[in-house]
Amino acid sequence: MANMANEKVKMPVQDGIVRSGNFDEVALGYDEAMAVEEATRCLNCVNRPCVSGCPVKVKIPDFIAEVAKGDFKKAYEVIHETSSLPAVCGRVCPQETQCEQKCVRGIKGESVAIGRLERFVADWYRKNCKEALPKPQSNGHKVAVVGSGPAGLTCAGDLAKLGYQVSVFEALHVAGGVLMYGIPEFRLPKEIVQHEIEGLKQQGVEIECNTVIGRSESVDELFEEGYEAVFIGSGAGLPNFMNLPGENLKGVYSANEFLTRCNLMKAYQEGVDTPIQRPEKAVIVGGGNVAMDAARCAKRLGVKEVSVVYRRSMEELPARKEEVEHAMEEGIQFCLLRNPVRVLGNEEGWVKGVECVEMELGEPDESGRRRPVEKANSNFVIEADCMIMAIGTSPNPLIRSTTEGLDTNRKGCLITDESGKTTREGVFAGGDAVTGAATVILAMGAGKTAAKAIDEYIQNK
Numbered sequence: 001m002a003n004m005a006n007e008k009v010k011m012p013v014q015d016g017i018v019r020s021g022n023f024d025e026v027a028l029g030y031d032e033a034m035a036v037e038e039a040t041r042c043l044n045c046v047n048r049p050c051v052s053g054c055p056v057k058v059k060i061p062d063f064i065a066e067v068a069k070g071d072f073k074k075a076y077e078v079i080h081e082t083s084s085l086p087a088v089c090g091r092v093c094p095q096e097t098q099c100e101q102k103c104v105r106g107i108k109g110e111s112v113a114i115g116r117l118e119r120f121v122a123d124w125y126r127k128n129c130k131e132a133l134p135k136p137q138s139n140g141h142k143v144a145v146v147g148s149g150p151a152g153l154t155c156a157g158d159l160a161k162l163g164y165q166v167s168v169f170e171a172l173h174v175a176g177g178v179l180m181y182g183i184p185e186f187r188l189p190k191e192i193v194q195h196e197i198e199g200l201k202q203q204g205v206e207i208e209c210n211t212v213i214g215r216s217e218s219v220d221e222l223f224e225e226g227y228e229a230v231f232i233g234s235g236a237g238l239p240n241f242m243n244l245p246g247e248n249l250k251g252v253y254s255a256n257e258f259l260t261r262c263n264l265m266k267a268y269q270e271g272v273d274t275p276i277q278r279p280e281k282a283v284i285v286g287g288g289n290v291a292m293d294a295a296r297c298a299k300r301l302g303v304k305e306v307s308v309v310y311r312r313s314m315e316e317l318p319a320r321k322e323e324v325e326h327a328m329e330e331g332i333q334f335c336l337l338r339n340p341v342r343v344l345g346n347e348e349g350w351v352k353g354v355e356c357v358e359m360e361l362g363e364p365d366e367s368g369r370r371r372p373v374e375k376a377n378s379n380f381v382i383e384a385d386c387m388i389m390a391i392g393t394s395p396n397p398l399i400r401s402t403t404e405g406l407d408t409n410r411k412g413c414l415i416t417d418e419s420g421k422t423t424r425e426g427v428f429a430g431g432d433a434v435t436g437a438a439t440v441i442l443a444m445g446a447g448k449t450a451a452k453a454i455d456e457y458i459q460n461k
Contacts, residue, residue: 003040006109011116016329020299023185023268026326027091032070035120039068042112045104050114053102055445056083056154060099060114067117076125079118080133084157084200085150085444087126087192090119092183093441094320126195132202139163141458144227146213146399149177150440151431152233153200154447155454160203162455167227169211174264177235178432179440181264182256184293186300187323190263214398219427228461229426229454232414233447236393236432242285246343247389251277251351255286255294255390262297279386281305283354285340286390287312290437292323294388295332306332307382311339311359311372335382337361339372343387353381393437403427411436420450421457428454 012028013019019026030038042064050060059078066075079086095101095115103111141164145152148170156166174180176193201207213219213234222230239254241247258276261267267276282303284295287310298306308327310317313336317324328334337359344353358378361370395413400406405424407415413434420428430446432438 002043003037005041008041008110008113008116009034009038011113013326016326016331019186020296020330023300025189026186029123030116030120032072032124035067035072035117035124036070038113038117039064041105042068043104049102049104050099050112053099055098055441056089056448058082058086058089058099058118063121064112064114064117067121072121072124073129075121076129079121082448083444084154085196086118087122087196088150088179088188089441089444090115090117090122091188091192092439094439096321098441123192126192133199135202135204136161136163138165138204141165142167142227143229143231143454143458144169144222145231145233146219147171147177147233147235147431147433148175148197148207148209149233149235149431149443150179151235151433151443151447151450152177152231153197154444155231155233155428155430155451156205156447157200157203158448158451159454160200160205162451164455164458166205168205168207169213169216170207170209171212171234172264173209175207175209177233178237181260182290182293183440184259184263184297186296187293212398214402219399219403219424223426228458229428231420231447231450231454232399232422232427232429232433233431233443234396234399234433235443236395236413236437238394238396238412239389240392240394241389242340242391244340244343246345246351249343249345249351250349251279251386252343253277253386253388255284255290255388256393258294258388259290259297262301268297268301276301277386279303279384281382281384282307282386282388283340283382283384284308284388284390286310286392287317287319288390288392289319289323291390292319292327292332294390296327296330298386298388299330299332303386307335307384308332309335309338309340309354309356309382311337312369313337313361316361316369337372339374340387341379344381351385351387353383354387355379355381393432395433395436399433418449419453420446421453426457428457 063078100111265274267274342355359372407423431443
């Protein structure tokens with residue numbers, strides 16, 4: 001009989017004050033008893049609405065049923081049928097707006113904790129099952145994947161399961177893309193990312209780092225080397241700025257640079273040579289998950305006052321509710337309905353403050369959110385010696401500028417059809433390179449869709 005408790009089994013977490021001084025994982029995860037208890041809340045609905053909310057179509061009721069029975073290995077096998085990165089998705093996927101939003105239990109209480117259960121299953125399998133999954137038999141076809149972020153890894157994993165010889169080309173010195181450089185250790189431990197990648201390698205996926213497609217070699221050269229299709233999952237790593245007066249002062253970072261130094265280059269560790277400023281007061285501009293990550297990293301570096309400046313109200317804040325709550329618990333200040341207009345500097349060329357204006361919400365804009373309007377004569381200054389811009393990113397123009405036949409939109413994103421086909425024969429794309437900065441799970445969904453289209457393209461060819 002189903003457990004009809006209206007609330008999820010609570011996730012154990014580090015204390016807010018304690019964790020603000022370390023980079024250890026915030027959420028500690030379910031134990032076996034907690035997982036079984038939560039799994040019994042699932043009603044195993046016939047029409048499976050939760051699955052319709054999952055971009056990679058994990059068989060959610062099936063794996064949860066195995067958890068309820070205590071067969072955690074079988075639960076992992078069910079998830080792995082459709083998802084190559086379950087430990088990642090269980091941690092950073094916005095389940096509250098996807099699978100859990102569709103959960104029937106959410107009508108009169110809290111939804112089933114699908115994400116927490118997925119994380120538990122993946123972690124249990126990593127700790128308890130050492131045998132490699134069987135390697136698929138080769139079908140004799142070669143596919144190249146550009147970028148080893150969530151879109152590229154998912155596409156590579158799905159193609160490997162079908163027997164393709166897949167080579168992934170990564171520009172950085174380590175595979176993982178945004179999972180490695182963008183998401184902090186306290187949300188997604190890097191050893192977990194690398195474990196997921198090792199699983200793909202055991203399936204036959206080859207990964208070549210320090211290879212910049214468009215410089216090291218071109219898309220055309222990949223075809224000349226015998227690859228029958230190319231998937232571009234190079235992400236959106238080009239940071240956006242506001243072009244404010246003083247934005248070129250020392251102490252102004254893009255969130256990408258700041259997070260890369262923290263996450264990939266381990267600037268927070270003692271004895272590491274990675275240069276990074278350790279300011280007294282930091283202002284983070286933006287309201288998304290990247291802004292929350294930057295603010296929480298700054299706090300852990302020892303910044304005494306961290307302020308998030310966002311031009312809309314808390315109701316419009318695009319970051320995940322859980323991340324906002326965690327930031328508040330850690331002492332992050334929120335300056336809402338505020339917008340920066342100028343960066344102030346000292347005689348040495350360093351940031352000494354951020355001039356802002358107050359905002360109020362007007363009529364909805366094209367996104368459906370109420371448009372922020374500046375209040376007259378409302379200027380004020382926030383003292384700061386560091387400013388981090390977290391207002392979005394765009395795709396790097398390198399690949400499109402070195403490859404003929406790839407059409408892009410006005411934002412520089414590759415144009416594809418619903419299957420991921422670009423305007424260039426044999427070239428497919430997905431993830432942030434197509435949509436602009438979005439979520440990990442949407443990028444994975446795009447990689448999965450493109451893998452199916454690539455298989456059909458090569459087989460029909």
